[in-house]
Amino acid sequence: MRIVGLTGGIASGKSTVSNLFKAHDFPVVDADLVAHDVLKKGKTGWKKVVSAFGDDILQPDGEVDRPKLGQIIFSNPEKRKLLNRVLAPYIWFGIFWEVLKLWMEGFKIIVVDVPLLFEAKMDKWTKPIVLVWVDSETQLQRLMLRDSTSEDDAQNKINAQMSLDLKKTKADLVIDNTGSLKDLREQFRSILVIVTKPLTWTEFGFSRRGVALFLLSIVVGVLMYFQRSLYTSSL
Secondary structure, three states: OEEEEEEOOOOOOHHHHHHHHHHOOOOEEEHHHHHHHHOOOOOHHHHHHHHHHOHHHEOOOOOEOHHHHHHHHHHOHHHHHHHHHHHHHHHHHHHHHHHHHHHHOOOOEEEEEOOOOOOOOHHHHOOOEEEEEOOHHHHHHHHHHHHOOOHHHHHHHHHOOOOHHHHHHHOOEEEEOOOOHHHHHHHHHHHHHHHOOOOOHHHHHOOHHHHHHHHHHHHHHHHHHHHHHHHHHOO
């Protein structure tokens, strides 16, 4: 099984690339959707966050006021670290569970879409790592336009993540999204060629078929052993 790590930064265009993978029938595990589920009212992650940040972050219906929580963590690095520390185990498990379900369905290539792939140390479990990169000025302008926010607020959100330039040094494959959508699609096609190359023996060994063959070889070996033992004892 090949687990492709897809990452980027806020307003870098990662979601566009994620949708391109989906359009080409690749299963995508979206960490943001997992995190959204973890924070649903009544779940353990929700209880931990409310305990850490207080009832002030709740809406009248009891759900977490995500924009309000976002304002808190983007303006306070310590609060951001606290939130990551509280939610990380539940998000980790949620991603693992989604990958496991896809593995059981027989998928050989799975894309894991994680904005904080490097920050959460999930990069060690994915190969190759695809980064959607833009220069800092383009990122800032796109974020201000997308969220209709001030330059200061936008910059705070960008600063809350590892810089794209640093991520670029850690990634295996980089998509430069400073150009047009057409440019991005052309780069994506090149990425597909690499991502869909035949599985290595190690990757095949972790696929469902590889595991099945391994277990089958053990069963055959055991049967042959007993058959030989019975034959020997009859002599």
